[in-house]
Amino acid sequence: MFYREAGQFKTDYASDQAVFPILQDRIGIVVIVLAAYSLVLAQNDFLLNAMMIPFLIFTLAAIGLNLLTGYTGLLSLGTGAFMGVGAYSCYKLTTIFPGVNIIIWIIVSGFFAAFIGVIFGLPSLRIKGFYLAVATLAAQFFLEWCFIRIPWLYNYNVSAAIEVPQRELFGVIVTGPRATAETRYLIVLTIVVVMTWMASNIVHGRIGRMWMAVRDMDIAAELMGIRLLPTKLLAFAVSSFYCGVAGAMLVFLWYGGAESTVFSINQSFFVLFMIIIGGLGSLLGSYLGAALIFMLPIVLRFVPPKFGIPVHAATVEHITFMTVGALIVFFLIVEPHGLARLWQIAKQKLRVWPFPY
Amino acid sequence: MDILYKIFIDPFVQMGTAPDLLVQTLWEGLVGGMLYALIALGFVLIFKASGVFNFAQGIMVVFAALTLVGLHAAGMPAFVALALTIVVMLGLAYAVERVVLKPLVNQPDIILFMATFGLTYFLIGFGELIFGGDPKIMITEELYLPKGAITIKALGGIIGLQKLDIAAAIIATVMVAALSIFFSKTRIGRALRAVADSHKAALSVGISLEQIWVIVWFAAGLVALVTGIMWGARSDVSFALDVIALKALPVLILGGFTSVPGAIVGGLIIGVGEKLAEFYWGPLIGGGTDSWFAFVIALVFLLYWPHGLFGEKIIERI
Numbered sequence: 001m002f003y004r005e006a007g008q009f010k011t012d013y014a015s016d017q018a019v020f021p022i023l024q025d026r027i028g029i030v031v032i033v034l035a036a037y038s039l040v041l042a043q044n045d046f047l048l049n050a051m052m053i054p055f056l057i058f059t060l061a062a063i064g065l066n067l068l069t070g071y072t073g074l075l076s077l078g079t080g081a082f083m084g085v086g087a088y089s090c091y092k093l094t095t096i097f098p099g100v101n102i103i104i105w106i107i108v109s110g111f112f113a114a115f116i117g118v119i120f121g122l123p124s125l126r127i128k129g130f131y132l133a134v135a136t137l138a139a140q141f142f143l144e145w146c147f148i149r150i151p152w153l154y155n156y157n158v159s160a161a162i163e164v165p166q167r168e169l170f171g172v173i174v175t176g177p178r179a180t181a182e183t184r185y186l187i188v189l190t191i192v193v194v195m196t197w198m199a200s201n202i203v204h205g206r207i208g209r210m211w212m213a214v215r216d217m218d219i220a221a222e223l224m225g226i227r228l229l230p231t232k233l234l235a236f237a238v239s240s241f242y243c244g245v246a247g248a249m250l251v252f253l254w255y256g257g258a259e260s261t262v263f264s265i266n267q268s269f270f271v272l273f274m275i276i277i278g279g280l281g282s283l284l285g286s287y288l289g290a291a292l293i294f295m296l297p298i299v300l301r302f303v304p305p306k307f308g309i310p311v312h313a314a315t316v317e318h319i320t321f322m323t324v325g326a327l328i329v330f331f332l333i334v335e336p337h338g339l340a341r342l343w344q345i346a347k348q349k350l351r352v353w354p355f356p357y
Numbered sequence: 358m359d360i361l362y363k364i365f366i367d368p369f370v371q372m373g374t375a376p377d378l379l380v381q382t383l384w385e386g387l388v389g390g391m392l393y394a395l396i397a398l399g400f401v402l403i404f405k406a407s408g409v410f411n412f413a414q415g416i417m418v419v420f421a422a423l424t425l426v427g428l429h430a431a432g433m434p435a436f437v438a439l440a441l442t443i444v445v446m447l448g449l450a451y452a453v454e455r456v457v458l459k460p461l462v463n464q465p466d467i468i469l470f471m472a473t474f475g476l477t478y479f480l481i482g483f484g485e486l487i488f489g490g491d492p493k494i495m496i497t498e499e500l501y502l503p504k505g506a507i508t509i510k511a512l513g514g515i516i517g518l519q520k521l522d523i524a525a526a527i528i529a530t531v532m533v534a535a536l537s538i539f540f541s542k543t544r545i546g547r548a549l550r551a552v553a554d555s556h557k558a559a560l561s562v563g564i565s566l567e568q569i570w571v572i573v574w575f576a577a578g579l580v581a582l583v584t585g586i587m588w589g590a591r592s593d594v595s596f597a598l599d600v601i602a603l604k605a606l607p608v609l610i611l612g613g614f615t616s617v618p619g620a621i622v623g624g625l626i627i628g629v630g631e632k633l634a635e636f637y638w639g640p641l642i643g644g645g646t647d648s649w650f651a652f653v654i655a656l657v658f659l660l661y662w663p664h665g666l667f668g669e670k671i672i673e674r675i
Contacts, residue, residue, distance in 0.1 A: 075467065087548060123656060126663050130410050130470065130614070134606045138652035145649050149642070220675050265603070269474070276471050312486075321482025328475030333460040336468050 003350045017198045019200060019301075032356055036189055047268035048181040049254075057249050062274040062286035063199050064242025069272070071203055072235035073215030074124055078136040079243050079271045085113040086244025086261030087251040088153045097154060102167040103187065104176055106248045108328045114237040114243020116143070121236030140265055143211050146271035147260035161259040164252050168169040175252045184253045193247065195242065202238065211235055212281075224338045243271075273324060277331050279338025292327075296320060329356050368637035381516050381628060382636045388522040390628015391529050392591075393651075395584040396605035397620035398562075399577040404614045405553040406573040408466060409459065412473040415602020416480045420590065421446055422585030422594045425497060427577060428487040428559030446578030454570045481596055494575060495589030497521070522570070525587040532583055533621065536576070545572060564591030568587065613665030627651045 003024050011120050020026045034224065039052060063078050120139035120277035147153060154162050164174030173179045174187060183321045202208055210231050213221035229335055251258045277282050278289020282325045301313075335341050351354070399414040424445050428438035436599045493557050496614045497504060503520035510516075540546040550571050551559040560566060576588025585594070608627050639646045664670055 116496065121658060127659050128663075129466070131610060131659060131663065131665075133651070134610050135656050137603065137606060138649065138656045141649035141652050143643060149645060184664055217675070219673055223675070273389070273474070273478075276474075318486040319483045321478050322486065323473045325477065325479030325482060328478070329457055329472050332464075332472050336464060 003347070004061075005351065019204060031300050035291055036193075037186070040186060043182075045181045048185045051295070051298065053181070053188050053254050055290055056255060056272065057288050058274060058294055060192050060195060060249070061243050061246035061271045062278065062290045063196060063283060064246060065126060065213070065271050066275045066278075066283070067199060067203070067241035067242065068235050068288050070279075070285075071208060071215060072211040072239075073218075073233060074121075075129070076230060076239070077133050077268050077272070078139035078143070080263045080265060080267030081140045082113045082117055082240045082243040083247025083267065084147055084200055084260070085116045085240075085251060086110055086247035087258060087263070088147060088162065089113070089244070089304060090155065090248035090252060091155075091164075094165065097168075098165070098232045101169060102252065103169065103191075106191070106245060108239040109248045110245040111139060113239040113247070117236045117240025117243075118131075118233050121233050121240075123237065124232045136211065137265075140268055142262060144260055146348070147263065150200045151235040159259075161249060161257055163257045175256075177256055189250055190255050191245065195245065196283060199242070200328065203283070208233065215281075234314065259335040273328060275338075276328060277338055279340030282338070282340035284343065285338050285340030288343070292312060292339065293324065296323060296327075308342050361642055364638065365396075368452055368570040371637060372449065375507075375667045377516055378636075380634050381579060384516070384518060386629035386632030387625055388519075388525065388594045388628070389632060390625040391505065391526060391625075392588055393604050393608045393627055394549065394621045395529055395532075395580060395587070396538075396602055397608040397624055398617065399580040399584070400609055401578045401612075401614065401620045402573050402580065407552070407570055408469075408556075409458070409473065410466065410605050410614070411577070412470065412544040413480060414478040414577060415605060416596075417446075417449070417581040418585045418588065418602060419594065419596055420449075420480050420484050420585075421578065421582035423493065423596075423623045425582070425586065426493045426589070426617050429496050430493070435496055438496075438564065439500070440583060446569050446582060447575050448509060449572050450574035450578055453506025453574050458570055460661060468551075468627055485596060492593035492595035493589075495586060495594055499589045502555075502586075509576065512598030519586075521590055525590075528587070532580065533617070536580075537617065545569075548571065595605035604651055607651040607660060609656055613667040616665070619665060627654060628667065630654055 004023075008021075008023055010021070015021070017334055020029060039048065042048075049230055049316060061079060061083060064082075065076065068076050070072050086109045089112035090105050091104040093109060094100070097105075114322075116139075120136060122134050124132055148160065150212050151157075151160075154160055157163070164175050166178060167174055172183055203285070208223070210226050213224065213226055214228065214231055214235075218228055221231075247263065250262070255262065274289035274293045276289070278287070279285025297316070299322055300323070301316050331338060396414055396418060399417065400411055402412070403409055404409040421442060425438055428441050429435055433441065453476065457476060458469075461472055503524055506517045506519050507523075508515050508517050540550060547567055548559070548564045549572070550606055551562070552566065553603040555565065559569075574616045588594075604627070605624075606620055608620060610623075611626055612621070612623030631647045631654075634650045635645075636648045658666070
C-alpha cells in the first residue's frame with residue numbers, strides 16, 4: 001500500500017540508473033543502517049558478540065566470494081585460505097609496527113590477500129569450471145600448510161596460534177580481550193557498510209559489467225574487446241581483498257586469537273553455502289545467506305530447549321549439518337537464484353498489490 | 358649450493374644407496390594411489406553418465422563404511438550387514454535420483470554440483486546422527502580379509518607388504534575389470550555409454566534416463582562401499598576421512614573427468630608422487646607436504662593439459 005512508485009518521475013538519467021530508484025527503498029536503507037548502529041544502545045553483549053559481529057564479518061567474506069563466483073563466474077574453494085592470509089598478515093604487520101592504527105593494518109592486510117589471490121588466480125585464464133575449483137583447492141591446502149609450517153607467521157609461539165595484542169584507537173581499546181563488544185561492533189559495522197557501498201559501486205559500474213560479461217560467456221566477452229586476463233585477475237584481487245579484510249576482522253575483532261584450523265576448507269564451504277543460499281550475483285544475497293547460515297545453528301541450539309526438548313550439543317551439530325545440506329538442495333530446486341530472488345519477487349508482488357493483474 | 362645439492366642430488370643418492378626403502382615407498386604410494394583411484398572411479402562413473410560432478414562421492418565412501426560397521430555393531434552377521442549395506446546404497450541411489458537429480462534436470466552443471474554439496478552435508482549430518490561421530494574400527498576379520506605382513510628380503514634390506522594391501526589391489530583390479538566388462542558387453546552398459554555420449558540421442562532411442570541414473574549412482578555406491586572397506590581397514594572409519602576424500606579431485610584432474618583408465622593412472626601417479634615427495638623432499642621444508650602436494654601436481658598438469666591427460670577436448674562455440 002505504501003510501497004508504490006506512482007508519482008516518482010525520473011527526469012534525468014542519473015535518477016533512472018540509480019541503485020535504489022524507489023524513494024521507499026532509499027528510506028528503508030537509511031532506516032536499516034541507523035537501526036544497525038543503534039543496536040549498540042541495547043547493551044546486549046550476547047546479541048553483539050555472538051550474533052551481529054560474526055554475521056557482519058561472514059557477510060563481508062560472502063560479498064568477496066560473490067564478486068568472484070557470482071559476478072565473474074569463477075568458482076573458488078579457497079576463501080578460507082584467503083581469509084587466513086588477511087589474518088596472518090594483519091598479525092605480522094601489527095607486531096612489526098605496533099604504533100600504527102590497527103584499522104589501517106586490517107585494511108592493508110586485504111592487499112596482501114589480494115596479492116596472493118592474484119597469484120593463485122593466474123591459472124584461471126586456461127582452466128575453467130570444475131577444473132578451476134580444484135585448482136583453488138591447491139591454494140587452500142598449500143596456504144593452510146604454510147600457516148602451520150612457517151613459524152615466522154605466528155612469531156614462533158609455542159601454541160602455533162596467533163594471539164591478538166591489545167591495541168588502542170584514540171584512547172579506546174579496540175582489540176584484545178579487554179575491548180568491549182560495542183567498540184568492536186561499531187568498527188566492524190562501519191567497515192562492512194563502507195565496503196558494501198564500494199562493492200555496489202564496483203558491480204554497477206564498468207568493471208562489474210565486464211565481470212558479468214565474462215561470467216555469461218568468456219569467449220564472447222573476449223570478442224567484444226574485454227581482455228580476459230586482467231578482468232579475471234582483477235576479480236580475484238578484489239574478491240581476495242574482501243576475504244582478507246574479513247579474515248583479519250574475524251581474528252582481531254571477534255575471536256581474539258586463532259589457529260590455522262580456523263581457516264580450513266570447511267570455512268571455504270561455509271562461505272560458499274552462504275552465497276548459494278543467499279543468491280549468486282547479489283550483494284543483498286550475501287547478507288541474507290550469511291544471516292541464514294550463521295543464525296541457523298544458533299536458532300537450533302536455543303529454540304528446542306525453550307519448548308522443553310532437551311538436545312545434546314553434538315546432536316545439534318549433526319542436525320545443523322543435515323538442515324544446511326537439505327536447505328541447499330531445497331533452495332536450488334525451488335529457486336536457483338537464492339533468497340535474494342525471493343525477496344525481489346516479494347517486492348514485485350508488493351508493488352502491484354492488491355491488483356496483481 | 359648446499360640447498361641445491363639437497364634438492365637435486367641428495368634424494369637420488371638416497372634412492373640409489375637404499376633401493377629397499379625406495380621400493381617400500383613406491384609400494385605404499387601405489388596402494389594409497391589405488392584408493393584415490395577408486396574414489397575417482399566413482400566420480401567418473403557418475404560424471405560420464407549424467408554430467409554431474411558428484412562432490413559427495415568421498416562422503417558416500419565413509420557413509421557406506423559406517424553403515425556396514427554400524428549394522429554389524431547392531432548385532433548382525435558380517436555378510437548380512439554387507440548385503441543390507443548394498444540395499445542401503447541402492448536406496449540412496451533411488452533417493453538421490455528422486456529428490457535431487459530429477460527436479461534439477463536441465464539446470465546448469467554448476468547448480469547440480471552445488472546440489473551434491475548439499476547432499477554431502479546432509480549425509481555427514483545424517484550419518485553422524487545415526488551412527489555417532491566417534492571413529493569406528495572396520496570389521497576386517499569378519500569379512501575374511503587377511504591381515505599381517507609378508508616380508509621379502511631383497512635389495513639389501515627388508516620390504517614389508519601388508520597382506521591387506523595385496524588383497525585390496527586384487528579386489529580393485531577385479532572390480533575395475535568387472536565394471537569394464539559390464540560397460541562394454543551388457544545391454545545396460547551399452548545404454549550407459551549412449552547416455553554418456555548424448556542425453557537427447559539416448560532419450561530418442563528409448564533409453565530411460567531415470568533408470569540409468571539410478572544404476573550409475575548405485576554402481577558408484579558399490580565402488581564407494583568397496584573403497585570404504587579397504588580404507589576403513591587401513592585406518593578408522595570416521596567422517597574425518599572426508600578431507601582425504603578431496604584428494605580424489607586432483608586425481609580426476611590428472612586423468613580427466615570422463616576416463617576410467619585416466620582415473621586409475623592418475624590415482625597411481627598422485628599416490629606414488631606424494632609419497633616420494635614426502636619421503637625424500639618433505640624433510641627439507643618441514644614435512645607434512647602430502648596435504649597439498651597432490652593439488653600442486655594437478656595444478657601444474659592443468660597448465661599444460663587443461664582437460665587432463667585422458668579427458669575429452671571441449672570445443673567451445675559462441
